[in-house]
Each structure stands twice: as structure tokens, then as C-alpha cells.
Amino acid sequence: MKIELERVAPMEIEARSFEIIGQELPHPIDEKLAPIIKRVIHTTADFDYADTLCFSEGVLEKALDAIRGGAAIVTDTTMAMSGINKKALAKHGGEAFCFIGDPDVAEAAKNSGTTRAVQAMEKAAKLDRPLIFAIGNAPTALIHIYEMISEGRLDPKLVIGVPVGFVNVVQSKEFIMTADVPYIVARGRKGGSNVAAAICNALLYMLGR
Amino acid sequence: MKIELERVAPMEIEARSFEIIGQELPHPIDEKLAPIIKRVIHTTADFDYADTLCFSEGVLEKALDAIRGGAAIVTDTTMAMSGINKKALAKHGGEAFCFIGDPDVAEAAKNSGTTRAVQAMEKAAKLDRPLIFAIGNAPTALIHIYEMISEGRLDPKLVIGVPVGFVNVVQSKEFIMTADVPYIVARGRKGGSNVAAAICNALLYMLGR
Numbered sequence: 001m002k003i004e005l006e007r008v009a010p011m012e013i014e015a016r017s018f019e020i021i022g023q024e025l026p027h028p029i030d031e032k033l034a035p036i037i038k039r040v041i042h043t044t045a046d047f048d049y050a051d052t053l054c055f056s057e058g059v060l061e062k063a064l065d066a067i068r069g070g071a072a073i074v075t076d077t078t079m080a081m082s083g084i085n086k087k088a089l090a091k092h093g094g095e096a097f098c099f100i101g102d103p104d105v106a107e108a109a110k111n112s113g114t115t116r117a118v119q120a121m122e123k124a125a126k127l128d129r130p131l132i133f134a135i136g137n138a139p140t141a142l143i144h145i146y147e148m149i150s151e152g153r154l155d156p157k158l159v160i161g162v163p164v165g166f167v168n169v170v171q172s173k174e175f176i177m178t179a180d181v182p183y184i185v186a187r188g189r190k191g192g193s194n195v196a197a198a199i200c201n202a203l204l205y206m207l208g209r
Numbered sequence: 210m211k212i213e214l215e216r217v218a219p220m221e222i223e224a225r226s227f228e229i230i231g232q233e234l235p236h237p238i239d240e241k242l243a244p245i246i247k248r249v250i251h252t253t254a255d256f257d258y259a260d261t262l263c264f265s266e267g268v269l270e271k272a273l274d275a276i277r278g279g280a281a282i283v284t285d286t287t288m289a290m291s292g293i294n295k296k297a298l299a300k301h302g303g304e305a306f307c308f309i310g311d312p313d314v315a316e317a318a319k320n321s322g323t324t325r326a327v328q329a330m331e332k333a334a335k336l337d338r339p340l341i342f343a344i345g346n347a348p349t350a351l352i353h354i355y356e357m358i359s360e361g362r363l364d365p366k367l368v369i370g371v372p373v374g375f376v377n378v379v380q381s382k383e384f385i386m387t388a389d390v391p392y393i394v395a396r397g398r399k400g401g402s403n404v405a406a407a408i409c410n411a412l413l414y415m416l417g418r
Contacts (some may be wrong), residue, residue: 004328005381008376010324010349017375045398046255046348062297079403083289108388109396117220140219174212194288209344 017062019033026050032060036184036202043198044190052187059158059182062131063203065093066157071130073200075193076100076141076163078115081132088204099123117141125154127152134160136196139172159183160199162191224239224252234342235259241269245393245411252407253399263386268367272412274340275366277300281365282409284352284402285309285326289343292406296298302408308332326350343369345405348381355384368392369408371400372385 008016021038026047029037033055040049041145070093072170075081081098091095099120108119119137124131125148133156135142142161148154161176163169171183184199217225218269230247238246238382242264249258279302284290290307298305308314308329317328333340334357342365344351351370356361370385370392372378382394394407 003380003387005377005380013374013376020375042375043373044253044401045378067232076290079288079406080290083288083402085287090268106347143214164252165222166229166251166254167222171214171252178212186360186407190412192253192401194401197288 014042019083024086030055032037033204036199039158039198039202039205040186040195043194044192046190047189049186049195052190054177054183054185054187056177056181056183059184060181063158063184064154064206065114066130066132067094067203067207069130069157070131071116071157072092072097072128073132073134073137074098074121074124075134075196076120076138077136080136080193080196083194084134084200085204088130088201088207088209092207097124097127115140116201121145121148131156132158132200134196136160136162136191136193137164139163139165139168142176143168146172146179148180151167151208160185160196162186162195162199164191164195165189221324223346224249229247238390239264239411242285242385244415245269245408248407248411248414249253249395252399252403253401255399256394257397257399259406261399263392263396265386265390265392265396267400268391270416271368272393275339275341275376275417276412276416277304278339278366279303280341280366281336282341282343282344283307283328283336284405285329285332286345289345289402293402293409294413295417297410297418301416303405306333306336313365324349327353328356330357340365341367341409343371343405345400345402346373348372350373351381351385352377355381355388358390359390365390369394370403371404371408373400373404374398412416 006131011130018038021041037053061122073096075098078098081096082095100116104118121141121144159176159181161173221362227247230250231246262296282305284307287307290305293305314325314328318325326349330350368390370382
């Protein structure tokens, strides 16, 4: 068996990948949103996202404004936080947070009979700065964000709702799309911490690398 | 619009998810390997993995032996490392490492005109203990592992080869499957740091949670 490698310089692999993605897209996509859609496909090799990613009206401008304004990005997993380009975020005064492993969050979950994901969102809501939520794992986190918005206790600049899975994942995304909040959602079961991070990075890279 | 949530206690969501995955599998799968295949589908909501995951002969026993023997897991991204259950790994004396961000790795890449992924694998090869590689991102890392094995410089206990992407990803996986080494590979373009971590965790959980 002869396996042939494509000769592409390391620095050009990403550009070449985006070129291939552009050629293989199942249908034309919105040009302004293309960097986000393509980066998610780049991260997953899954063209389903060309159809499942949903964007609220004017979300791009609002998201970029939030980042420029030094918004904090709150994730529901350390994995998503780990995938976000913190250096690019810091350029705008932003920081990434994940409270899921905090002892006070575990304690609050135990005392209230809720989940750590819910309590991590409660803790995030107390941050006194513009907030972007990037939820790639826990539908309970996304549902709790929806509830806090509904109760008037939370006003995020952007909710990235891309949890993955089989139980209440689809529903959690439908909920957040009914809240009056800027959103980027991967409709259906698919998503993940990698997808959440990819969307954050796509936004950051739109403001320069 | 009425969105109905499924009533499942937080502790039962994973079991319920695995049940759904079992019901929706496109075809029967090997019972012994099912915990790995199902966990990858759980992590991605992508049933393609029921067809693309490839296992070398007897890999399961070899992988579990390696973990019981205190093998180190080396990843190519901090994201994959972040997703591995380090507590479960530590029970067996194992540790997870990711060298991609190390200053000496960056320096070596610069001096040698290679990539940080390649140099991170070189650094890992110097660890004096049983090694498991979990590659979810960089095909160059996987190709370099193949080369070090071919040169007789590396003898890993297991290679998890699941990089994702469009340039040399497919080829890197075909290469590693020709090396005489225990492997778990996601054939094709799909994979990811989340998939790499899910496979590690599936193995760890087979030894108890």
C-alpha cells in the first residue's frame, strides 16, 4: 500500500483546509457568517453544521462588539475553556472562565439538589462585566441560562448554545432560541466543547489574529 | 411553541443516553468494544463512528494492561488532556501530558524547521515509562509517531489516532494502521480532541469509576 501525503507547509494547512471546506459545502452559505460555519466544520470535519448552525438577527455585530468591549467568556467545561484562544481574547481585555470544578459550586449543587452545571452558571451570572456564554456540553447549563434570562436576572451579550447529546439537548437549544438574546446555536443533537471553542475562536479571529 | 423536557435525574442522564445510542446504532457492534464506540458517539452525537472506528487485534486487553501498569497518556492538545479523567487515570498511577505549549518544544521546532506537534512527540518519546498516545488534532504528530516507531525509537503501548481535518488526516491514520502497534483509529476525516479524550475515558471507566 502506498500512502501519499499532500505537500502543504505547516503554516498553510489551515488555509488549504478552509479552501477544501469551501469547495465541498453542500450549498452556499451567508458570506458574513462563513468564517464561523467553516471553522466549526474545520473542527469537526462534519458538514452537517452548514445546515444546523442558527444565528439570531444581527448576532455577529453584537458578538464582536461584546468582545471588543472586554466581555468574559464563560464555558461549562474546562475542555471548552482550554480550546479558546485566550491570548486573542486578552487583546480585547477579555478572559475565559469555567466554574464547573470549583468547590463552592459543588457545595451549592449539593445543598440545592441541582447540578454543578446549574450552579456554575449562577456563579457566572454574578460576574460584574459583559458576558458571553459558550455551552458545549451541559443542556442543564443552557436551560438555566434561559431561566435566568426569563427571570430578568441575566442579560448576556451572546449565548453560544452547542451542547451535544441525547437527553434534553435538542430542547435546551430550542429554549434558548426563544429567549430574547443574541445566540449562535447548533440545532439538533450535535455540538460539543470543541464546537463551542471553535465558534469563540472564529469570532476572535474576525478581529485579527 | 411548547418544548417538553424529558424527566431524567442528573445521575441517570448518561445511562439514558447510552440506552438511546444502543437503540439507534445503525448495526450491531462488537460487545467488548461497545463501551468505546458508544462513548465516542455520546461525545459527538455522530453515529458515523460506529463505522469508522478501527481497532487493532487484541487492542483492548493491551490498552487496559497499559493503564493498569501506570502508563502515561500523551496528547497533542491541551484540550484533549483537559477532557481526560485524570483522577481515574491517577488511580492506576498514570498521568496525562501535553507538551505542545512548552517553550523548549517551540524552540526545537524553530531550530529544526519542523512543527511543535512533531517536537512535542519527540519530547514525549523521552519519557521513561509505558506510553499511550492520544492524538486528536495534529496529523503531523501521528505521522511522526509512525516514523519514530518505524525507526525503532518508540514502542508505545497504544496509539489513539483520531486527528480531525482535511489535509493529510486520512493518510496519517492509514500510516499508523500499518505500524506494528496497538491502535484505535477513527478512519477518515473525522475525529477530534473530544474523541481522543472520550476513548481514553472509555478505557479508564472499563477499569471502574
